[in-house]
Amino acid sequence: MIADPIVRNLATVGGNLAHADPANDHPATMLALRAELVVTGPNGTRTIPIDSFFLGTFTTALETAEILIEIRVPVPPPRSGGAYLKLKRKVGDYGIAGTAAYVVLDDSGRLAQVGLGLTNAGPTPIRPVEAEQLLTGQSPTEEVLRAAAERAAAAADPVSDLRGSAEYKRAVTRTLMMRALARAVERAQAWRAA
Ligand SMILES: Cc1cc2nc3c(=O)[nH]c(=O)nc-3n(C[C@H](O)[C@H](O)[C@H](O)COP(=O)(O)OP(=O)(O)OC[C@H]3O[C@@H](n4cnc5c(N)ncnc54)[C@H](O)[C@@H]3O)c2cc1C
Incomplete structure (x- = not known):
């Protein structure tokens, strides 16, 4: 349901989260799934719980020169x-x-x-x-x-x-x-x- 095939083939889930557009679709799913985001930069690697990631419109907890390298989603349990x-x-x-x-x-x-x-x-x-x-x-x-x-x-x-x-x-x-x-x-x- 995101955009069209051209956008979907080029865009990444990480970019969708890092962009922090409240109209983007992946943020809500990651909030629901309690994802964790692994980011890295000149000062090392750290993990940010999804609840602490979105600070404002187009603004995230990423520091300057940090990039998102991994999205961890807990394995869904039975039922x-x-x-x-x-x-x-x-x-x-x-x-x-x-x-x-x-x-x-x-x-x-x-x-x-x-x-x-x-x-x-x-x-x-x-x-x-x-x-x-x-x-x-x-x-x-x-x-x-x-x-x-x-x-x-x-x-x-x-x-x-x-x-x-x-x-x-x-x-x-x-x-x-x-x-x-x-x-x-x-x-x-x-x-x-x-
Ligand atoms: C016509 C159109 C329709 C669209 N419709 C929808 C829609 O219905 N739903 C939806 O959710 N989205 C939609 N989008 C947005 C699209 O999904 C986003 O452009 C995409 O998710 C961004 O991902 P990207 O990988 O292209 O990132 P980019 O566009 O390359 O980057 C976006 C921003 O995030 C930063 N960034 C990217 N990756 C990282 C990273 N790993 N770490 C740190 N910063 C990073 C970039 O520096 C930039 O500031 C639409 C876009 C277009 C053009």
């Missing part, structure tokens, strides 16, 4: 599932809004771990922590997912522009998050040992 959904005006466009959802279910089907991310919902990619907290430990009923989607939309702080009003974008975020959560849960429930 996990994820989904990324995005609404865009046309093929090749940035999203009006996008949502990432990643869940891990426990043996009784409850949400043991939840990771969420929002695209184009504010000056930086956003991790809606309160929505994650609301979900953790709960059974993934429609009511619970809907309440979490509502809370995720409340964490969004979009601006009105040519892609729509702030109110419209928040509504899109809520709907996409509800659908992404439902799909992530569905995938986790369908998980089978390889």
Whole structure:
């Protein structure tokens, strides 16, 4: 769902993160997956948790002359599932809004771990922590997912522009998050040992 084939064939995931455009799609997925970024520069190599990476629009925790050399994503455990959904005006466009959802279910089907991310919902990619907290430990009923989607939309702080009003974008975020959560849960429930 990113751009078009030409862009996709040239662009890198690292560049997508390092650019720190809140409209880029990979930041939200990496927030949901709790990635770690390994960076290196004249002063050595260090690891930055994804939560500390995006400081502002087009601004990251990278120091001058540091480059991103590795993206570490935890191996998804059994009974996990994820989904990324995005609404865009046309093929090749940035999203009006996008949502990432990643869940891990426990043996009784409850949400043991939840990771969420929002695209184009504010000056930086956003991790809606309160929505994650609301979900953790709960059974993934429609009511619970809907309440979490509502809370995720409340964490969004979009601006009105040519892609729509702030109110419209928040509504899109809520709907996409509800659908992404439902799909992530569905995938986790369908998980089978390889
Ligand atoms: C027509 C079009 C449509 C697009 N649509 C989308 C979209 O829908 N969704 C989306 O997510 N993106 C979209 N993009 C953005 C595209 O995905 C980005 O250009 C790309 O992700 C950036 O990656 P890159 O590897 O090309 O980085 P570059 O463009 O080469 O670099 C981007 C910035 O990051 C820095 N940088 C790159 N790699 C590193 C590194 N390893 N360490 C430190 N700094 C680094 C560069 O110095 C530069 O400042 C679109 C772009 C175009 C042109």
